[in-house]
Structures are given as C-alpha cells and as structure tokens.
Amino acid sequence: MAQSDTVSRILDTAEVLFAERGFAETSLRNITSKARVNLAAVNYHFGSKKALIQAVFSRYLDPFTQRFHSALDELEARYADGVIPLEELLETMATTVLAVPAERNSLKVFMRLLGLAYSQAQGHLRRHIQAQYGDVFARFTELVRRATPELPDAERFWRLHFVLGTVIFTLSGLDALRDIAAKDYHEQVTVRDLVRRLRPVVVAAMNAPLPPEIEGELHANTRAG
Amino acid sequence: MAQSDTVSRILDTAEVLFAERGFAETSLRNITSKARVNLAAVNYHFGSKKALIQAVFSRYLDPFTQRFHSALDELEARYADGVIPLEELLETMATTVLAVPAERNSLKVFMRLLGLAYSQAQGHLRRHIQAQYGDVFARFTELVRRATPELPDAERFWRLHFVLGTVIFTLSGLDALRDIAAKDYHEQVTVRDLVRRLRPVVVAAMNAPLPPEIEGELHANTRAG
Amino acid sequence: MAQSDTVSRILDTAEVLFAERGFAETSLRNITSKARVNLAAVNYHFGSKKALIQAVFSRYLDPFTQRFHSALDELEARYADGVIPLEELLETMATTVLAVPAERNSLKVFMRLLGLAYSQAQGHLRRHIQAQYGDVFARFTELVRRATPELPDAERFWRLHFVLGTVIFTLSGLDALRDIAAKDYHEQVTVRDLVRRLRPVVVAAMNAPLPPEIEGELHANTRAG
Amino acid sequence: MAQSDTVSRILDTAEVLFAERGFAETSLRNITSKARVNLAAVNYHFGSKKALIQAVFSRYLDPFTQRFHSALDELEARYADGVIPLEELLETMATTVLAVPAERNSLKVFMRLLGLAYSQAQGHLRRHIQAQYGDVFARFTELVRRATPELPDAERFWRLHFVLGTVIFTLSGLDALRDIAAKDYHEQVTVRDLVRRLRPVVVAAMNAPLPPEIEGELHANTRAG
DNA sequence: AATGAATGAGCATTCATTCAT
DNA sequence: TATGAATGAATGCTCATTCAT
Numbered sequence: 001m002a003q004s005d006t007v008s009r010i011l012d013t014a015e016v017l018f019a020e021r022g023f024a025e026t027s028l029r030n031i032t033s034k035a036r037v038n039l040a041a042v043n044y045h046f047g048s049k050k051a052l053i054q055a056v057f058s059r060y061l062d063p064f065t066q067r068f069h070s071a072l073d074e075l076e077a078r079y080a081d082g083v084i085p086l087e088e089l090l091e092t093m094a095t096t097v098l099a100v101p102a103e104r105n106s107l108k109v110f111m112r113l114l115g116l117a118y119s120q121a122q123g124h125l126r127r128h129i130q131a132q133y134g135d136v137f138a139r140f141t142e143l144v145r146r147a148t149p150e151l152p153d154a155e156r157f158w159r160l161h162f163v164l165g166t167v168i169f170t171l172s173g174l175d176a177l178r179d180i181a182a183k184d185y186h187e188q189v190t191v192r193d194l195v196r197r198l199r200p201v202v203v204a205a206m207n208a209p210l211p212p213e214i215e216g217e218l219h220a221n222t223r224a225g
Numbered sequence: 226m227a228q229s230d231t232v233s234r235i236l237d238t239a240e241v242l243f244a245e246r247g248f249a250e251t252s253l254r255n256i257t258s259k260a261r262v263n264l265a266a267v268n269y270h271f272g273s274k275k276a277l278i279q280a281v282f283s284r285y286l287d288p289f290t291q292r293f294h295s296a297l298d299e300l301e302a303r304y305a306d307g308v309i310p311l312e313e314l315l316e317t318m319a320t321t322v323l324a325v326p327a328e329r330n331s332l333k334v335f336m337r338l339l340g341l342a343y344s345q346a347q348g349h350l351r352r353h354i355q356a357q358y359g360d361v362f363a364r365f366t367e368l369v370r371r372a373t374p375e376l377p378d379a380e381r382f383w384r385l386h387f388v389l390g391t392v393i394f395t396l397s398g399l400d401a402l403r404d405i406a407a408k409d410y411h412e413q414v415t416v417r418d419l420v421r422r423l424r425p426v427v428v429a430a431m432n433a434p435l436p437p438e439i440e441g442e443l444h445a446n447t448r449a450g
Numbered sequence: 451m452a453q454s455d456t457v458s459r460i461l462d463t464a465e466v467l468f469a470e471r472g473f474a475e476t477s478l479r480n481i482t483s484k485a486r487v488n489l490a491a492v493n494y495h496f497g498s499k500k501a502l503i504q505a506v507f508s509r510y511l512d513p514f515t516q517r518f519h520s521a522l523d524e525l526e527a528r529y530a531d532g533v534i535p536l537e538e539l540l541e542t543m544a545t546t547v548l549a550v551p552a553e554r555n556s557l558k559v560f561m562r563l564l565g566l567a568y569s570q571a572q573g574h575l576r577r578h579i580q581a582q583y584g585d586v587f588a589r590f591t592e593l594v595r596r597a598t599p600e601l602p603d604a605e606r607f608w609r610l611h612f613v614l615g616t617v618i619f620t621l622s623g624l625d626a627l628r629d630i631a632a633k634d635y636h637e638q639v640t641v642r643d644l645v646r647r648l649r650p651v652v653v654a655a656m657n658a659p660l661p662p663e664i665e666g667e668l669h670a671n672t673r674a675g
Numbered sequence: 676m677a678q679s680d681t682v683s684r685i686l687d688t689a690e691v692l693f694a695e696r697g698f699a700e701t702s703l704r705n706i707t708s709k710a711r712v713n714l715a716a717v718n719y720h721f722g723s724k725k726a727l728i729q730a731v732f733s734r735y736l737d738p739f740t741q742r743f744h745s746a747l748d749e750l751e752a753r754y755a756d757g758v759i760p761l762e763e764l765l766e767t768m769a770t771t772v773l774a775v776p777a778e779r780n781s782l783k784v785f786m787r788l789l790g791l792a793y794s795q796a797q798g799h800l801r802r803h804i805q806a807q808y809g810d811v812f813a814r815f816t817e818l819v820r821r822a823t824p825e826l827p828d829a830e831r832f833w834r835l836h837f838v839l840g841t842v843i844f845t846l847s848g849l850d851a852l853r854d855i856a857a858k859d860y861h862e863q864v865t866v867r868d869l870v871r872r873l874r875p876v877v878v879a880a881m882n883a884p885l886p887p888e889i890e891g892e893l894h895a896n897t898r899a900g
Numbered sequence: 901a902a903t904g905a906a907t908g909a910g911c912a913t914t915c916a917t918t919c920a921t
Numbered sequence: 922t923a924t925g926a927a928t929g930a931a932t933g934c935t936c937a938t939t940c941a942t
Binding site: 022025118119153158161163173177180185194196201203207209 | 343395430
C-alpha cells in the first residue's frame with residue numbers, strides 16, 4: 001500500500017518533529033524531506049497543515065478514548081453504587097495513558113504533544129480536541145465528582161486542572177528535567193518511576209483541605225458551585 | 226524621550242502579542258505595526274527578534290529577582306537558625322510573583338510568558354533565563370531544602386517541579402480555564418482567588434507521603450538522595 | 451518544458467545582469483523580475499543566490515572543460531614526446547575559450563564573469579571554481595611546463611598569471627575599452643581582432659628574458675624553482 | 676582635532692575594508708563600527724558612501740599625480756629632444772607607484788582598490804577618476820607615444836592596456852597568488868620581487884612584433900591609426 | 901495516487917540616509 | 922561638531938499551498 005505507507009511515514013515524522021520543536025517551527029518541508037515523501041503529499045493526503053496536526057493527535061487520542069471508555073465500563077460494572085474510589089480512577093487513567101503510546105514506544109512524544117496542545121496558540125487544535133474528546137473527559141469528570149462528594153464543584157474543577165498541569169508539565173518537559181535530575185542526583189529516571197512519584201502527590205493534592213472561605217461575591221458563588 | 230518611548234512601546238506590544246500567540250506566530254511586523262513604530266526599530270533597539278524576546282522577559286524578571294532576593298534576606302534575618310518554614314517560603318514567593326506584574330497589571334501575561342519559556346523550543350531563551358536567573362532559583366531551592374529535611378533530594382526536586390507545573394499551567398492558561406469556570410460554575414475567578422485555592426494544594430503536594438520504594442538501582446540512588 | 455524554460459530564463463538573465471553590475475549589485479528581484487519569473491523560483495531551482503552564481507559559471511565552464519580536455523588529448527596524441535610547443539598550447543586555449551561562448555554569442559559576458567570571479571570577494575565562488583576546474587588548469591600548466599623547460603618554475607607561475615591578467619582584464623573590460631578605442635582610433639574592435647593582437651604580446655611575455663638575479667634568500671629559492 | 680581624527684579614522688578603515696571585500700560588500704556600519712565613530716559620521720563628513728569611495732581614492736591618487744608630474748618634468752628636462760626611452764618611462768612610473776603607498780605601507784591595498792575601480796560596476800568612480808586624473812595619464816601616454824614611434828596608435832593603446840591588466844591583476848590579487856606561490860615554490864614573494872619579475876615581461880610585451888595584418892575594414896583602420 | 905514546478909505572501913534582517921538635538 | 926534615533930526601501934530567503942500532469 002503505497003498510500004498508507006506515505007501517510008504513516010508523514011505521521012511518524014510529523015509527531016516527532018512537532019514534539020521536538022513545536023508546530024510553527026516545524027515546516028511541511030521539514031516533515032516531508034525527513035519523511036522522504038513529496039512536499040505536496042501532506043496537502044494531498046491531509047488537506048492542510050492544520051489537518052495534519054489534528055491527525056497526529058487523533059492517532060493517539062482515538063485508541064486512548066476507546067480503551068478508556070472500556071476501562072471505565074469495567075470499573076462501573078464492578079462498583080454497583082456507581083462510586084469508584086478516586087485512587088482507582090486515577091490509577092485507571094494512568095494505566096490507559098501509559099498503555100496507548102507504550103505500543104508506539106513514545107509516551108514522551110505524546111506528552112510533549114499534549115503540552116503543546118495547551119500552550120501553543122493553535123485555537124483550531126483546542127477546538128478539535130474539545131469536540132472529539134470532550135465526551136470521555138466529561139465522563140471521567142463526572143466519576144471524579146461522585147468519588148469526591150465533599151468537594152465543591154468549582155474546587156474540584158480547579159484541582160483537576162492543577163493536577164493536569166503537574167502531569168503535563170512534568171511529562172512534556174521530561175527530557176530537560178531528566179537531564180538535570182541525572183546530573184544532580186545521579187538518577188536515571190524512567191517514566192514509570194515518575195508515575196510512582198506522582199501518585200501520592202496527586203492524591204494529596206486532590207485531598208488537600210479546602211481553602212479558607214473569603215468574603216464577597218466569591219463566597220456565594222463557591223457555595224452555589 | 227523619543228527613545229524610551231519607542232523602546233517601551235515595542236516592549237509593551239511585544240509582550241502582549243507573544244503572550245497571545247507565542248513567539249513564532251508573532252512577527253516583527255505584527256509588533257511594529259501594532260506599536261506604530263518603524264519596522265526597523267526592533268533591530269535598531271534590540272538587535273534581533275531573539276534579543277527582543279529576552280528583553281521582554283528581563284523586564285519582568287529583573288525586578289522580580291531583586292525583590293525576591295530582598296524578601297529572602299528579610300526572611301533569613303528573621304529566622305536565626307536559617308530554617309524558614311515551607312509555608313512562609315511559598316507565601317513569600319507567591320507574594321513577590323504577584324507584586325511585580327501587579328504594578329504592570331498583567332500577571333496573566335507574565336505567566337503566559339513563563340509558560341511559553343518552558344514549552345516553546347526557543348533554546349536561546351531557556352539558556353538566557355538559566356544564565357540570568359539561575360542564582361535566585363538556586364537560593365530558593367536551598368532554602369526549601371532546609372525547610373524539608375525529611376525529603377530525599379531527588380524527591381524534593383521532582384515535587385518542586387510538580388508544583389511549578391501546576392502553577393505555570395494554571396496561570397498561563399488562565400483565560401481559557403476562567404471562561405470554562407465562568408460558564409459551568411458562574412464564577413468570576415480572580416488571580417488572588419486562584420492563589421488562595423492553590424495554597425493548600427501546593428502544601429499538600431509538598432508534604433505528601435513518600436512513594437513506596439522500588440527495587441533495582443533506583444533504590445540505592447533514592448536512598449542516597 | 452516548463453522547468454527547463456524557467457531555469458534557463460533565470461540563468462540567461464542572471465548572467466547578463468551579473469556581468470553588467472556584479473554579484474552584490476544584482477538582486478534576486480532584479481533577476482526574477484527581468485526574467486519574468488516568480489521571485490521564489492531562484493530558491494526553488496537553485497537553493498540560494500550563491501548556488502545560482504555557481505550555476506551561471508558552470509554553464510560556461512563545464513563545456514569549456516570538456517572541450518579543452520578533448521583538444522589537449524588530441525594535441526598530446528599528435529606530439530609523441532609529450533612536448534607541445536607553447537604557441538600551439540596557447541592557440542588551443544584561445545580557440546576553446548572562443549568556441550564555447552561563441553555558441554551563446556556572449557564571450558564578453560563570459561569574460562566579465564571570469565573577471566568578477568577574480569575580483570569580487572565571493573570566496574565561495576573561488577572555492578567552487580578551484581574545486582571543479584582545478585584539474586584542467588593543472589593539466590594545462592603541466593603542458594606549459596614541458597613547453598618551457600628553460601623557465602624556472604616560479605617564474606613560469608608568475609608569467610602565466612601576468613598573461614592571465616592581461617587577457618581577463620582586457621576582455622572583461624572590453625566594452626569600456628572598445629568605446630575609447632572607437633572614439634580615439636575610429637576602430638571597431640572585434641574580439642577576434644583583439645585575440646590577433648594579444649597573440650604576439652602573450653608569446654613575447656612568456657619568452658621575455660629572465661629578470662636579473664638578486665641577492666638574499668630569494669636567490670637560492672629561485673634557483674631551486 | 677576631533678574632526679580630522681574622525682575623518683582619517685574613517686578613511687583608514689574604509690580603504691582596508693573596501694580592499695578586502697569590495698564596495699558593495701562593505702557597509703557604512705562595517706566601516707563606522709570598526710573605526711569606532713558614529714554611524715552618521717560618514718554622511719556628515721563625506722556626504723554619501725559614493726563620496727567616501729572617491730575620497731579614499733583621492734588620498735592615494737592626489738599625491739601620486741603630483742609626484743608623477745614632478746618626475747616627468749625632471750625626465751623631460753633631461754631629454755632635450757622630448758623622447759624619453761620606454762624603459763625609463765616605465766621605471767619612473769613604477770618608482771612613483773611604489774613610492775606613494777610605501778609611505779602608507781599599503782601598496783597591496785592601493786592595488787586592490789585600483790583593481791576594484793576597474794572591475795566593480797561603480798560608474799561614478801570610473802567617471803571621477805577619469806575626470807580627476809585623466810590629464811596625467813594623457814601626458815604619460817603621449818610620452819610613451821614618442822618613445823615608440825614605430826607602433827601604430829591603436830596597437831600602442833591596446834598594449835598599454837594589456838600591460839595595465841597584467842600589473843593590476845597581479846598586484847591586486849597579490850595575497851591569493853602569494854599564498855599559492857609560497858605553497859608550491861617555497862617562495863616568499865615581496866612586492867619588489869614582483870616588480871623585478873614584471874619589468875622584462877612588460878618591456879617584452881610592449882616590444883612584441885606587430886600582429887599580422889588582416890584583410891577587411893580593420894586593415895584601413897589600423898593604417899589610419 | 902502522486903509529484904515536480906510554481907506561486908504570492910510573508911519573514912527577519914540590513915541598508916544608506918535623514919533629522920532633531 | 923557630532924550623535925543617537927529613526928526611517929523607508931530593499932535584501933535573501935522560507936512558507937503553505939496550488940496545479941498540471
């Protein structure tokens with residue numbers, strides 16, 4: 001299959017280059033020349049650079065979404081009352097995140113891409129991800145809500161993003177941090193080791209005491225949330 | 226002051242555009258035309274786009290560094306044994322971070338820039354920041370070390386970065402998150418409110434129980450750390 | 451042949467403009483607009499301005515080299531002892547130099563270009579020419595050596611360059627000189643007429659008596675040469 | 676004298692840079708920054724880059740012209756019949772050419788500049804030189820005419836330029852050629868040594884037998900010349 | 901299904917020059 | 922007399938995209 005070959009050569013090359021240098025700094029020439037395909041092939045097969053970027057994400061997120069839904073199905077089946085303990089939820093998510101790219105041997109690349117998706121201007125990408133994968137995230141969020149009934153909704157919302165920041169920031173900057181860690185602490189950190197370190201921190205963050213209430217409009221709002 | 230005016234018009238415009246769209250997506254033409262300044266003025270006053278980027282950072286980081294050093298001096302004077310409680314350290318940092326851009330009314334911009342500094346490829350920027358501001362960060366790190374003697378060095382290193390990820394990710398993506406929060410929780414979040422929410426989470430993260438030891442080479446290393 | 455057409459339109463235009471105004475004074479915009487070709491076409495087909503300059507030279511020098519090697523093969527076959535008379539060598543070179551651009555009706559341009567190659571800073575060009583065409587020049591030099599066994603090597607080296615200076619200087623400045631000559635001597639000089647005038651002068655220059663020896667280190671060196 | 680200092684600093688720097696890289700490749704920024712004077716100083720003191728180029732030449736050619744006129748006065752006084760032997764004329768010119776820059780220790784630079792004057796497009800420069808120094812060249816030419824009465828005028832015109840080509844080409848490319856000579860013939864060539872080598876060659880060139888007459892229009896023209 | 905050629909828009913940078921002080 | 926700031930024009934080059942084949 002000449003076509004399939006070209007398409008996946010482009011995707012393979014693009015994801016590496018995007019992860020290394022970002023979207024704007026990676027030109028179609030960079031990608032096509034490194035992938036040894038024709039310059040016009042990207043536009044031919046994907047339509048535009050934007051569509052290529054989205055395709056790169058879909059190749060990770062589609063299998064992730066599918067697996068995560070299955071895993072959550074299984075969990076929900078196990079817990080008849082629909083309340084899955086937080087640790088279990090986080091564990092399941094971590095396992096799924098690790099499983100998908102593990103097959104492609106590039107968790108690092110996946111995380112860099114996720115980081116880029118948040119930090120680079122690419123509005124189209126944010127919209128694409130939200131539209132395509134909002135559902136699974138909403139399902140996860142709802143399960144977290146049931147697992148942490150004591151948390152005000154707004155608080156839970158922010159804490160989830162605090163934790164998301166920790167994970168994406170750490171894993172997407174993995175290489176640089178790993179270098180420093182290796183130099184200063186003679187440590188060769190693996191992703192699995194990092195996940196081991198992350199677990200208690202994430203749990204503690206989610207379970208931290210509530211911040212002191214403050215006066216003013218926020219008071220009412222937080223209550224309402 | 227013709228010069229000062231042009232220079233600061235460029236800096237003011239550049240920092241906003243950089244924060245909005247990233248470095249690569251912001252052209253000198255964007256900046257100079259919005260600042261109503263001659264296209265060549267950037268090269269005249271700064272020498273290159275790279276130098277402009279660094280100047281934008283310096284305008285935030287130079288006063289920050291100065292104030293932070295002063296604040297730490299004061300703290301160290303207060304605690305004769307050289308051990309400053311972790312909460313106090315974090316509080317001082319938060320206060321200083323808030324104080325500097327507050328004058329310029331643009332913490333959001335500053336945080337976006339910090340986020341970009343980490344996520345965009347711009348190697349020159351990382352090098353510049355490390356060279357110019359590595360000292361103050363090292364001083365802070367050392368004080369944290371004294372405040373958390375029970376933490377293995379490597380663990381502390383990673384937790385600091387976990388927390389850094391939380392802060393930068395949240396604050397640099399503030400606008401998008403605020404929009405969602407406003408829609409879902411009828412909440413108008415201010416930066417100060419966010420800092421209030423961050424405090425207990427950060428403390429809990431730093432104080433989380435240690436992860437279970439694992440076998441293999443890491444065992445010895447972690448011990449040593 | 452769309453490609454061939456664009457490429458040769460660029461080359462045709464570039465060689466004329468380069469010859470008229472030099473390399474630095476000829477912009478890619480000059481070339482592409484006069485050639486009625488897209489500005490990006492030069493970079494597409496040649497990669498850079500430097501590469502275009504080299505391509506302009508190659509279009510003359512490649513056929514020249516080929517023909518000159520053939521002509522020298524023939525000459526060597528004719529003279530069994532490997533010693534070709536100087537006049538014959540010079541004649542052959544002149545004939546070949548005249549033959550190549552004659553087909554393109556632009557000896558003047560070729561000579562201007564050669565002159566530029568020597569006088570303009572373009573280090574890359576000198577390197578390119580030396581690397582690509584050093585062989586044929588070395589072969590010619592060696593044959594001249596056999597034809598003038600009485601000349602010390604160093605003396606021959608310098609005389610060849612004296613003569614080269616005469617030829618390039620005269621032919622590359624042909625237009626200006628021709629104008630003066632026409633005004634002062636009512637003469638319409640053709641290139642062939644100039645070559646006719648050059649012949650006895652060049653031969654006399656090569657056969658001039660040796661300069662008086664001088665004392666000092668040069669004495670021994672010249673002897674050795 | 677601050678002004679005088681600035682002016683001569685500019686001239687000193689400009690002549691070196693022009694000689695090294697040509698006119699177009701040398702920017703006013705190059706000159707003023709290396710000369711450590713203000714960027715606007717060139718336009719202030721000379722009016723334009725063109726005027727600076729001409730000033731650089733004048734600083735060499737004015738004293739040369741003056742000395743050469745003196746030397747020719749002396750020669751003409753010595754030869755009552757107004758016929759000065761060719762060797763003597765050439766010797767006098769060589770001596771004067773060597774004398775002027777010798778004071779400034781930069782014959783090489785002077786020759787590079789002369790070479791550039793001929794080869795670079797700078798029409799204004801050719802016009803300037805012709806206007807300012809045409810007289811002395813005409814006087815010299817006339818004396819050469821009397822010294823070589825047997826040469827047809829057109830032939831003499833061309834031979835003078837042949838010889839000029841030899842001298843300018845060799846001396847202006849001196850550095851490159853010297854390097855080759857040094858490598859191949861273990862010879863450290865000085866300018867004086869080169870002049871010694873040039874003398875017999877130039878004389879032989881001027882005295883070479885006339886080229887064979889040819890038929891056609893040129894015949895009549897040459898006769899007439 | 902794929903590609904070589906071409907294109908127009910845009911890029912950062914450098915230029916000689918001008919001008920207010 | 923001298924200069925820092927500013928400017929408009931131009932430079933070589935790269936970009937994503939289109940199109941005929």
